[in-house]
Amino acid sequence: MYGLDINFLKDRPAYQPKGEQKKSGVKLPTGNLTPIYLGVGLGLCLPVFVGGGLWFIQTKTSELEQAIALLEEEGKKLDVEIASINKIKEQTNAVQAETKSLVTVFDQIRPWSAMLEDLRDRIPASVQIENVKQTPPTPPAQGEAPTNPAGGIEITGLARSFNDVNDFLLVLQQSRFLKSSESKITTASLVDAPLPPSSGANGVQIKPPQVVKYTIQSSLSDVPASELIRELEQKGTVGLVTRIRAMQKTGVITR
Template sequence: MYSLDINFLKDRPDYHQQTQGKAAPKKSVQMEGMTPLILGVVVGLLLPGAVGGFWLYLQQQNAQLTQQIADVDAQLGALKAQEAEIGKLNTEIKNVRTETTALATVFNQIKPWSAILQDVRERTPAGVQIKTIQQTETLPTPAPSAAPSPAASPAATAAPADPNASLPTINLEIAGTARSFDDVNYFLLTLQQSPFVQNEGTELVSAQLVANPTKLEVPKEDTQKQSAAKITYELPKVVDYKIKTTLNNVPASELLREIDRKGAVGLVTRIRTLEQITQEQNSKTGNPAQAKPQTQPSTQPQKTKE
């Protein structure tokens, strides 16, 4: 069942020499075959290490970028808060300017009656008396609106309207008596030179000789003495006149010196204060060219407390 194989060749010395001579080249061949494998293992280990190192670098850079983004977001939040505050301040400045312009417009539309009457009084000659001064208003007639042509540009159709077009015209009628026609003519000429009225709109409506309305009272003693002589007193006739004039469109801000000279100090102080406020606002905003408030002229006088 079993066979026993005995190999006596291994006991021979020449056999050991042959086997020993062939073993050395076989080992060198095996080492040369392992070099690519070793290189592959080294490369295989270096590549994941490089990838891992690059991944760690990217993670560090991402963390830094995230921190920078957070810092920028915080700065943006602070800038937005400052922008909101600046917008609020600009709105307040705009409101203050609007109120200042509105006040300047109101004050600029005022022509105090005290200054107008003082000017008339100073221009009245010695031989002229004023009985009444009547004020009348003439409302402006609305201009017919023409239909815009198709070829007209929007800028031409949207032309700004005259601010004086919607304001009433103030007319004055001065009535009284004078000693002569020369006094009436002199009074008319001096009124035409007034800075408060229109030169062309000041004209003489009527002038005629009438009986002197002045009452003459004689003491009783003189009356009893002169009753026997029958002496009568007759006063000279006077000229009854009417002069019509129209207030001009010059704004009060351009008549400050004349209004101040006539004694209307209150209005002058208000307008100069508004001009100073406007100059300070323009200097703060870097626009010093606008020295006076932009106001709309008016011809309507109003009574002011001086």
């Protein structure tokens, strides 16, 4: 009988011949290694590029923040200057409005001395003036300004006839101190002349002659006093003319 002698130790790696042992480890690729090098290079360069980009962005962000801070500071300074300019403009507008209002009032002055002198020069010899008074302006409609804030004038007196009253009205309509379109006779009636009572040789009372008692109304002219310099000079209103010419020189009143 035969016996089997099997040696399993020979199958173990330690008992294998050196030439027959299997090689272990990572097999290196063979052939063209350029793609591998490129991949490795890109892998190494990518963090550098990312880091450089972040540094560039942070630098630019810091510069932009500084620029924005400077612009905001300049904007605040400009806001202060603009507010100051606006305040000066408001003050200037207020002064101009006050000056304009003062000039408007001053330019509407009608010296009574000049107007009475003008009436004296125009009244016919057959007409007498008993009273001259200024009348208030006509009240305007609600919410409207007066059409003629200077008001008007009312003249009462006596005339020899109705024709003399008409002649007096026509002469007044030529005055630049009055509005010709608003000059009119409001009343005219025959009355006894205001003479002292007298009697004839036989003691008979003599009736006084009749005359026309009239009332003429007109509105004062709205022509500025600066346009009436010639008339004011002719009537001897030297002070007002001097002031108007002084304001014309300074430009407060336009010529």
